[in-house]
Amino acid sequence: xxxxxxxxxxxxxxxxxxxxxxxxxxxxxxxxxxxxxxxxxxxxxxxxxxxxxxxxxxxxxxxxxxxxxxxxxxxxxxxxxxxxxxxxxxxxxxxxxxxxxxxxxxxxxxxxxxxxxxxxxxxxxxxxxxxxxxxxxxxxxxxxxxxxxxxxxxxxxxxxxxxxxxxxxxxxxxxxxxxxxxxxxxxxxxxxxxxxxxxxxxxxxxxxxxxxxxxxxxxxxxxxxxxxxxxxxxxxxxxxxxxxxxxxxxxxxxxxxxxxxxxxxxxxxxxxxxxxxxxxxxxxxxxxxxxxxxxxxxx
Numbered sequence: 001x002x003x004x005x006x007x008x009x010x011x012x013x014x015x016x017x018x019x020x021x022x023x024x025x026x027x028x029x030x031x032x033x034x035x036x037x038x039x040x041x042x043x044x045x046x047x048x049x050x051x052x053x054x055x056x057x058x059x060x061x062x063x064x065x066x067x068x069x070x071x072x073x074x075x076x077x078x079x080x081x082x083x084x085x086x087x088x089x090x091x092x093x094x095x096x097x098x099x100x101x102x103x104x105x106x107x108x109x110x111x112x113x114x115x116x117x118x119x120x121x122x123x124x125x126x127x128x129x130x131x132x133x134x135x136x137x138x139x140x141x142x143x144x145x146x147x148x149x150x151x152x153x154x155x156x157x158x159x160x161x162x163x164x165x166x167x168x169x170x171x172x173x174x175x176x177x178x179x180x181x182x183x184x185x186x187x188x189x190x191x192x193x194x195x196x197x198x199x200x201x202x203x204x205x206x207x208x209x210x211x212x213x214x215x216x217x218x219x220x221x222x223x224x225x226x227x228x229x230x231x232x233x234x235x236x237x238x239x240x241x242x243x244x245x246x247x248x249x250x251x252x253x254x255x256x257x258x259x260x261x262x263x264x265x266x267x268x269x270x271x272x273x274x275x276x277x278x279x280x281x282x283x284x285x286x287x288x289x290x291x292x293x294x295x296x297x298x299x
Contacts, residue, residue: 032149035078035232042075042239044259054250054258061245074238077231106203111150113196114158117188118147123181129175137175141168155203162193198215 031039046068049058122138131135141164148154165188168180184190252296255261 015019016029020296029257031232038232038239039075039079041259042071042235044257045239045242046071046075048258054254057249058242058246061249063246064244067242071235071242074231074235077228078235081272103203105153106199109204110199111154112157113146113199114154114161117183118161120186121161121183122181123193125179128178128182133175134149144205149202155200159200162196165193279282 005144049055049068056062071087122142124136125138127142145157145160145164148157165180165183168176171177246258247255247260250258250260252261254261
């Protein structure tokens with residue numbers, strides 16, 4: 001049976017890093033798999049909707065040349081196409097000095113720590129904190145803090161997590177101290193915290209200072225990253241708007257070619273070749289009953 005694919009919006013940690021920890025500005029903007037899928041589907045739509053049969057029908061639903069230009073504008077900004085190359089050099093020099101296999105190894109260690117202790121901490125909070133306040137306690141501890149995919153973003157999330165854990169020990173609240181004590185007895189000791197901080201420090205410091213000082217200010221870099229992030233959100237809203245409108249007027253085969261709907265096939269028999277993303281000519285006639293109206297928004 002064909003299944004509609006969806007994408008979800010990422011959440012970025014909002015806490016500010018201390019001076020001894022990597023600054024979010026110094027790290028490259030890493031797109032999640034969901035955001036990369038959004039870029040691909042928007043590009044597919046913008047290119048294919050120009051074909052005469054599609055364009056004429058879309059225009060009847062209010063898809064104007066201005067809307068088409070707006071889609072391209074958002075796509076270019078969201079993909080980083082219009083960011084100067086100097087920005088990428090700065091990000092590489094300040095956030096990517098540890099190269100190749102060693103950098104990947106360090107990131108994998110930090111990612112493993114995150115995957116281990118984020119869910120454990122949630123479970124401990126819900127076990128230790130009284131029922132009447134555990135939801136609020138959990139929400140406060142994990143505010144703007146979510147697990148990140150393997151990549152530079154995991155450095156920020158783990159750095160924030162360690163500060164929150166240290167804050168538990170300093171807090172006068174009895175439940176906070178109980179959560180901290182339980183974490184320590186389960187293995188999140190001061191020594192373990194220090195080990196992870198050293199990993200973060202290596203990822204921040206890298207192999208040494210860049211040969212030449214960067215010529216792009218932190219403010220300019222932060223502004224460009226903010227504009228790109230806002231463009232991603234704007235592109236998602238734009239695409240969802242037109243996907244919702246045009247799925248109601250195009251048959252499923254046309255939806256697939258336009259990127260408005262994706263189809264994932266079931267596993268193939270040994271030796272059988274199966275297209276995961278069906279093309280216009282290969283989509284089954286009966287797929288319409290399985291997919292039409294069921295495609296969730298990219299959200």
